[in-house]
Amino acid sequence: MSKQVTFPKGGVHPPDFKLFTSGVPIRNAPIPALAVIPMQQHMGKPAQCVVSKDDLVREGMLIGRAQGVFSANIHSPIPGVVKEIREIYLPAGIRSEAVSIELQGEFDRSGKDEPRLEWQGISGGDLLKSLADKGIVGLGGATFPTVLKYTVREGAQVEYFVVNGVECEPFLTADHRLMLEKSIEILEGIRIVQKIMKPRQIIIGIEENKPDAITVMKENIVRSGLDFKVVALEVKYPQGDEKQLLKAVIGREVPSGGLPLDIGAVVSNVGTMQAIYEAVVLDKPLIERVVTVSGSIIRNPANLKVRLGTPLSELIEECGGFTEPPSKLIAGGPMMGFAVLSADTPVTKGLSGVIALSRRQVRSPLQTPCIGCGRCVKACPIGLQPTVIYKWIEHGEYEEALNEGLMDCKECGCCGYSCPARIPLIQGMKLGKVMSRKNKKA
Ligand code: SF4
Ligand code: SF4
Structure with a gap:
């Protein structure tokens, strides 16, 4: 029997509840009539709003400019008119300026044939600039600006580029579906990053509860003549954390307070690779993403491709609403996500899921003294x-x-x-x- 690959210390095995949505193909969510787009959707400084009330905006137009490399551009997900600019609260308790855009006018991109850019002749530096222009950040949840992550200082060598297809949070299947449905685009995104950073080795880590995704990725790697390696990992939470993933696949430990680059590695999520494909090949800014809408009290759980700024309530409605009043609504996965106080909260770049839990599923808050069980x-x-x-x-x-x-x-x-x-x-x-x-x- 082959040795199972995972991180060595700790971890838990919560029930994964992925069957609600793992077999449901991604479909488009309705376009919101009003999109609310926060200027803080990434790690680092908020973007600086560059539109004013009553401005007309086009689909994909820049509405927030990055303030330095530790920030990211924000684009309008829909065509329309700026109705309001005000402060809102996001799930993590973050306060952010947000632009409300009312849908009006023509779509510049949606429904049109997208010309393909042959990027192979473009330099790594220009590709990196394109990712910055399009507002690409890590879509696995950390929302680290991609341009910063991929800027390798002069003389440094990235040994491993590890692509994270783990998706270890219960309920979430957005990355799983992306690997099944968009594996060719993910692989092209990886090739673009390969050109930017020139890593010695590229490894894609996927947990064994997604055998179909492992097969599809492996088959398409062979078909495309690439030398990327797919590593099947034992199912264990929190393997999607980049430090645990690195321990599992390359056996190296990121030092306390350090970064993966300190051990010669860079980690990015599969969703980010697909967004990079769209940014470079289709010249498309980051204006939508795939979100899992799930939980035992969602009538028809699904994976939806959603315009940023869409209120969570519209995604829930698209999935048939609740079968009973929810006890808790979570933005992200149930282990690391944040409780949402209002379903008006908009979808942002880092939001991978919306999970509705019933009263029975929310653990009793009854606390007793520590019994020292360890x-x-x-x-x-x-x-x-x-x-x-x-x-x-x-x-x-x-x-x-x-x-x-x-x-x-x-x-x-x-x-x-x-x-x-x-x-x-x-x-x-x-x-x-x-x-x-x-x-x-x-
Ligand atoms: S929350 Fe912190 S202390 Fe608790 S298990 Fe995770 S890393 Fe350890
Ligand atoms: S009872 Fe105490 S020792 Fe046991 S898990 Fe809880 S905090 Fe840790």
Whole structure:
């Protein structure tokens, strides 16, 4: 029997609930009558809004300009007129300026034949510039500006470019469907990145619960004469985290506080590869993405290709609505996503899923004292002692929590998921980080 490939420490196996949508092909969501587009949809500085109230905008037009490399351009997902510019709240509690565009006029791109750009003769630097122009960020959730990730300093060599097709969060299947339906485009996106960074080796990591995607990707690699390697990984959460993925596929550990590039690697998600294909080959800015709409109380769960700025309520309606009132609506996956307070929240670049949970599925908040079972320690993929860190945070001893490695916590939720006492360990970690940063500023 072959040895299973996975990260060595910790991790959990939550039920994956992927069958709701893994067999449902991606379809287009309706175009929103009003799109609300936040200027903060990426890690780093918000984009600077470059339109005003009553301006007419075209589909794909720049409406927010990146403020430096640690930022990203934002484009209008629909043609229309700017109705309002105001501050809104996003799921992570982030406040952002947002442009509301009312649908009007003709679509410049949708429904038209897209001419193909033969990019092979374009330099790596110009390809990188094109990704910046089109507002490409990592679509796996971290929304790191791609131009920054792929800018390799003079003399440095990227040994491994690892493409993340893991999608380990329960319910989510957007990447799975993309690999089945758009594998050729994903492979072309990877070739574009190959030209930019010239990595020595390209590896695509996919968990074994997607055997059809593994087969399709492998077959198309062979058919296209590429030398990319597909690695089938044991199913384990949080394998989609780039540090865990790197441990699993190349056996190297990113140092505490470091980046994958410190060990010669760069990681990007499969959805980002497809967006790169569209940006370069079809000259298309990032104005839509695939979102999984799922949960046991969604009448017809689906994967939808959605214009950014579409309210979540319209996606839920497209999927037949709820079968019972939801107890919790989550933006992203149930392990690392954020509870959504209003279904008016718009789809942003980093949103991979909308999950509606029933009362039965939301864990009882009844908390009991720690029984010292050590399950949280065993589950932590970083090797931290969550119970110890939590106690320091509870007592306001943030310096001690930092000494125990608080800042290395990935907020993956494995510890809280494993805790029989229902201790809100992850909320504790988040609070501890906020308080430590505040204290440091003070
Ligand atoms: S949330 Fe943090 S402390 Fe808890 S298991 Fe994940 S990395 Fe470890
Ligand atoms: S899993 Fe919960 S009960 Fe067990 S040691 Fe950790 S915090 Fe305590």
